[in-house]
Amino acid sequence: MILFGATGDLAKRKLLPGLFHLAAAGMMPARYRIIGSGLPHDAPGTDDFRTHVRAAVDNYGRTGHGAGSWDPFAVNLDFAPATPTEPQALRDAVAKAEQDLGGPVQRLIYLAVPPDAFVATVRMLGVTGLGTGAKLVIEKPFGHDLDSAKALNRELRAVFDEDRIYRIDHFLGKEAVQNILAFRFGNGLFESVWNADHIDHVQIEVPERLTIEGRADFYEQTGAFRDMVVTHLFHLLGFLAMEAPARLDAASLHEQAETVFQALNPVDPARTVLGQYDGYTAEPGVAPDSTVETFAALTVEIDNPRWAGVPFHLRTGKGMTQSRHTITLTFTKAPQDLFGPADCTSGRDAPNELIFELSDPGSISISFRTKAPGADTRLDDASLNFHYADSFTAAHGLLGYERLLHDAMTGDHTLFTQAGGIERLWEISAPLLAHPPRPLPYRQGSWGPAETDRLIAPASWHLPEPRDGRPWQG
Numbered sequence: 001m002i003l004f005g006a007t008g009d010l011a012k013r014k015l016l017p018g019l020f021h022l023a024a025a026g027m028m029p030a031r032y033r034i035i036g037s038g039l040p041h042d043a044p045g046t047d048d049f050r051t052h053v054r055a056a057v058d059n060y061g062r063t064g065h066g067a068g069s070w071d072p073f074a075v076n077l078d079f080a081p082a083t084p085t086e087p088q089a090l091r092d093a094v095a096k097a098e099q100d101l102g103g104p105v106q107r108l109i110y111l112a113v114p115p116d117a118f119v120a121t122v123r124m125l126g127v128t129g130l131g132t133g134a135k136l137v138i139e140k141p142f143g144h145d146l147d148s149a150k151a152l153n154r155e156l157r158a159v160f161d162e163d164r165i166y167r168i169d170h171f172l173g174k175e176a177v178q179n180i181l182a183f184r185f186g187n188g189l190f191e192s193v194w195n196a197d198h199i200d201h202v203q204i205e206v207p208e209r210l211t212i213e214g215r216a217d218f219y220e221q222t223g224a225f226r227d228m229v230v231t232h233l234f235h236l237l238g239f240l241a242m243e244a245p246a247r248l249d250a251a252s253l254h255e256q257a258e259t260v261f262q263a264l265n266p267v268d269p270a271r272t273v274l275g276q277y278d279g280y281t282a283e284p285g286v287a288p289d290s291t292v293e294t295f296a297a298l299t300v301e302i303d304n305p306r307w308a309g310v311p312f313h314l315r316t317g318k319g320m321t322q323s324r325h326t327i328t329l330t331f332t333k334a335p336q337d338l339f340g341p342a343d344c345t346s347g348r349d350a351p352n353e354l355i356f357e358l359s360d361p362g363s364i365s366i367s368f369r370t371k372a373p374g375a376d377t378r379l380d381d382a383s384l385n386f387h388y389a390d391s392f393t394a395a396h397g398l399l400g401y402e403r404l405l406h407d408a409m410t411g412d413h414t415l416f417t418q419a420g421g422i423e424r425l426w427e428i429s430a431p432l433l434a435h436p437p438r439p440l441p442y443r444q445g446s447w448g449p450a451e452t453d454r455l456i457a458p459a460s461w462h463l464p465e466p467r468d469g470r471p472w473q474g
Ligand SMILES: NC(=O)C1=CN([C@@H]2O[C@H](COP(=O)(O)OP(=O)(O)OC[C@H]3O[C@@H](n4cnc5c(N)ncnc54)[C@H](OP(=O)(O)O)[C@@H]3O)[C@@H](O)[C@H]2O)C=CC1
Pocket: 004, 005, 006, 007, 008, 009, 010, 011, 037, 038, 039, 041, 042, 082, 083, 111, 112, 113, 114, 115, 117, 121, 139, 140, 141, 215, 218
C-alpha cells in the first residue's frame, strides 16, 4: 500500500491507527508493506516514520500499540518522499517492497492529500507506471463544483479503470449507518411506514465540537457545505431515502442511491442558513475577511412518490456545543385527535420520533406516549432504546475507516460513493454555490445561528435533548 499524505491529520487520526487495528485483528493480507509518502521537506526516515505511526496508534487508536501486535506490524512500514516531478525515491521503495514480497503484488494507493494535490499526484502515478494495475482510494472532496468533479473523474479514469477507483466517504463505513439498511429492509414493521404518508419530516444533524484544528489551508478552500453536506450528509440521506435494492450488492445499492439523488430538488439558497463561528477569522492561516462558512443548515426535498412533501432538514457545523451524528424521523400525528396537549404531563403534544445515533457505537430510540399510572388518563413521554454497546461486543466492530480500508483491499465497492451520484449532488448544489447567503456569526459552543430555527419551524430541531417543553405543531 502506498499512503500519500502519511504525515497528515487524517493519516494520524484515522488511517494509521485503523491499519494497525486491522493487522492486530488478523485482517491484513498475509504479506504486505505500507509505504508512507509525502513531500520531501521534513520527510521522516523509516525509523522516524515508525515512531510517528506508533504515536498515532497510541494517541488515536482504540487500544494503544500493545507490544505483541506492534512489532510484526512495524516491520512492514516504510516512508519514501515524492513530488509529482521527483518520484524516484518512491519508485525505488515500491520496487524494493515488491521484490521483498515476491510473487504477484496487488498495489493499493491511498490519496490522503489536500484536494489541490489530487490531479498532479494521479498524473504522476500514470507517468511513472505506479498506477498500473493498482487500486486507488481517493479522499473527498471530489471536486468543488460540477465542472471540477467531472474534470477530476476524467483525470482519474485516464490512469485507473473505474472498477479500480474507490471514492471514500467514511460515514458509509460506520456500523450504525449500515444498520439503517438492516433496520429498514430487515423489519417489515418500519419499512411499511417509511414514506410521506407517515413521516412528517426528517432531520440529519452532525454538529462538531472541534473547530478547524489547524486545517485552515484545507478549510478556507472548502467550507462546511462542501466538507460535510455535499459529501457525508447527502450520502446519509441517500441511505435513508432509497427504495429497496434488488440485492445487497454494490450495483443495486449504487443504483438506488443515485436514483434518490436524481430526484433531489436543487438546493434553494432561501432555505439555507450559513454561519461562521466567532474567532474563525483569527485562526492561523484564515483570511481576516474570510466569508467561508463553518456551519450550514438547509432544507431539501425529494421529488418522488415516496417522499413528496417531506422536508429533509440538514445541519452541521464546527465549534458547536456537542459532537453528534443524529438522524431523526418525525412521524405524523395519529389521525384522530383524541388527546391534546392538556392531556399530557409535559404539556406538549409530542410526535413519535425514530432516532438513530450514529456516533460509535451507536443507538436507536423510538419515542412514544404512554398512559401515566393513575385514576385519570394522562399521557407521559416514553421511549424504547437500543444501544449497540449493551447488546454486542464492540471489539467485533470496525470503525468507518477500518471497514472501508478492508473493503478496498478485498475489492468490495458496496460502501464507496460513485462518480454519477457525486456529479448529481454537485449539480443540485449549483444554485447555492452561485448565490450563497452571507454566513451569520455564532458563538463557539452554541447550536449555530438562531436563524436556523426558521428553517424547521413550526417544528424544532431534535438536538439538544431533552426537548423540554418545546411545542411541536406539525
Ligand atoms: N482530517 C480529517 O479529519 C479528514 C480529512 N479528509 C480528507 O483527507 C485529505 C487529507 O486531509 P488532512 O489529512 O486533513 O490534510 P493535512 O493537511 O493534515 O495532510 C495532508 C498531507 O498531504 C501531504 N501533502 C500536502 N501537499 C502535498 C502534495 N502536493 N503532494 C503530496 N503530498 C502532499 C502533507 O505533507 P506535508 O505535511 O509534508 O505538507 C500531509 O502529509 C483531504 O482530501 C481531506 O478532505 C477526509 C475526511 C476527514
